[in-house]
Amino acid sequence: MLIFIENTPRAYAWGSTDALPDMLGTTPTGEPQAELWLGTHPGSPAHVAKATPVQRTLIDLVESDPERYGVDGGPLPFLLKVLAIGAPLSLQVHPDREQAAAGFAAEEAAGVPRDARERNYCDPTHKPELLVALSEVTALSGFRDLAAAREDLLLLAAAARELGHPEGAEGFERAGCRLVGRDAGELRRAFLTWAFSRDPRIVDALSCLFDVLRAAEAGAIGFWERALEEGTIDPDRLASLRALAAAHPSDPGVLVSLLLHLVRLAPGEAIFLGAGQIHAYLGGVAVEVMASSDNVLRAGLTQKHVDIDELCRIVDTGELADPRFPAERLDHGLLAWRPDVPEFQLMRARLREADAEAGTGYSDAEAAVRIDLPARGPVVLVVTAGKVRIERPEAHPAEVASVRRGQSVYVSAGEPICITGHGEVFLASVGAESDGTALR
Incomplete structure (x- = not known):
């Protein structure tokens, strides 16, 4: 199934007032809009767009048929986001698997409410994350x-x-x-x-x-x-x-x-943040994918809770040689960022019309007329430029969706998908080495 999904942007103080409305085609409210979450994280699950009078979340969809819509019978292990960074985020680190599980269990046993200001571990999951710049992005990343x-x-x-x-x-x-x-x-x-x-x-x-x-x-x-x-x-x-x-x-x-390294990412450049790597995003618009977790330990530049002792316990104090994470070219018009984690990978597809005139969009060197991808596991995609057509020609009946800039689609596991049109699409799926359900 090709299912349109949507969400309300998170209104954090560091968000931009106009970047996400510009992408989504909505009217700015005057308030900062920071993150668009596209996944099954319970903190802000995406919901099926215009499906029924009663809102149905992506969690509801997965629970209705876990084998068809979930991963290993459960929720998506990754979370896709669009970030609009209008002011610096806090300096922060994320725990590894063992630290997250132990920290969450300890706070649960101590009876710390999950919404308490002093809570460090919201869930028992690690939170590696990968960010790809859509505009110029500045960040502090690694020692x-x-x-x-x-x-x-x-x-x-x-x-x-x-x-x-x-x-x-x-x-x-x-x-x-x-x-x-x-x-x-x-x-x-x-x-x-x-x-x-x-x-x-x-x-x-x-x-x-x-x-x-x-x-x-x-x-x-x-x-x-x-x-x-x-x-x-x-x-x-x-x-x-x-x-x-x-x-x-x-x-x-x-x-x-x-x-810390001060990094200036050009559009299309990426950084990967593994466990314990201290970082802060300072400005710009980006697509981000991560393990589906919200565990954050902060080290300043914030009014939120700072537990410097716990942060110092889990921070990776090694020197980082190069904060940038390279992309792999998989095919004409298709790049992938594949860190060594099972939860996610991210792809970028760039498309052009077969008869597009020179100078009207992406060049032949960076865009394809058609991209075919397997979808053995669920995929979440967002169109960041132009308008594309997503088809599943081998499905019965065949499925098709016309997706413009700012719109998002959930693709259930099943037959291959074909992408055409003129624009740019980011697609998140489980990691390439996870269990054979990766996008490619």
């Missing part, structure tokens, strides 16, 4: 070289001293000194603990940080201008710090951000 972070802290110290903030300068210097030693992993863990300890030096550094960055932007710090010209200072890093300090002026997460 970078300690020497580079220390150099930035010492530059801030010199700038604070030049502006007449000796206490702030001492705070930056002390932070930099904490990144010197043999065991990089333990240094990072200790820095996280210290940053959230309310040490007066951290408070002093944060109190002058925005003034330092504003003065640097105005050209009031002579050596800083020279450093920019020489390439010693990364202007993107400065812009990131300014945005974070403006949004969270006293939050230690602003300084923690200096320990």
Whole structure:
């Protein structure tokens, strides 16, 4: 079955006011709209579009015929999202399978309500996730070289001293000194603990940080201008710090951000976030797929609950060589991102009309006239550009759906599907090595 699905965007404070309405073809409400969830996660299950007078969720559909609509007789193990990031998300990590199961069981046994602010583990499932940029996306992702972070802290110290903030300068210097030693992993863990300890030096550094960055932007710090010209200072890093300090002026997460890679993803580039990898999305529009979980442990840049001790217990303190995750070219017009997890993979199909004129859309090199895919297991797809036709010609009777930008379809397990038209489609299914029910 080809079943149109829809959902109401999640109205988190970090969302954009117009990006999701633009994609969905709806009128902006003036409120931030952050995430569109397309799956069976109980926190916000998608529902069958315009099916009956009574709303029927995708959970209801799976429960009506688990073998036909579910995976291994249960709900979908993956969750597809569209993100519209208008402001930075919290710094966060996700647990692995064992940590999630143990943490959830412990909080259940302790009687912590599942909707309690201090709850760390909402479910017993891990949450690896993959993000593919639709627009330019900026993110903090994984730990970078300690020497580079220390150099930035010492530059801030010199700038604070030049502006007449000796206490702030001492705070930056002390932070930099904490990144010197043999065991990089333990240094990072200790820095996280210290940053959230309310040490007066951290408070002093944060109190002058925005003034330092504003003065640097105005050209009031002579050596800083020279450093920019020489390439010693990364202007993107400065812009990131300014945005974070403006949004969270006293939050230690602003300084923690200096320990992380700052990534600028072009449309079509991706990052994969495995267990324990600290990260924060800062801006842009993207498609994301993850294991169907909502387990998040936060490390600042938020008004929500921060449990730094638990975060430090599960965070991966190793250095990440390259945050970007490469795509595989499976066929003409077809890319796939396949991390080593069984719950999900993500594909991007680009289509063009056979008689499309040159210059009117995707080039021959990046788009196909027709893409055929098996669908041995369930598939959730969303059209992010143009309009495409999804067909199941071998079904009895044959099935067809015309899907425009912003619309989503659930494809039940069964016969192969054929995609034509002119546009871009993202398709999520179980992982390629899961159990033979993968999309391809």
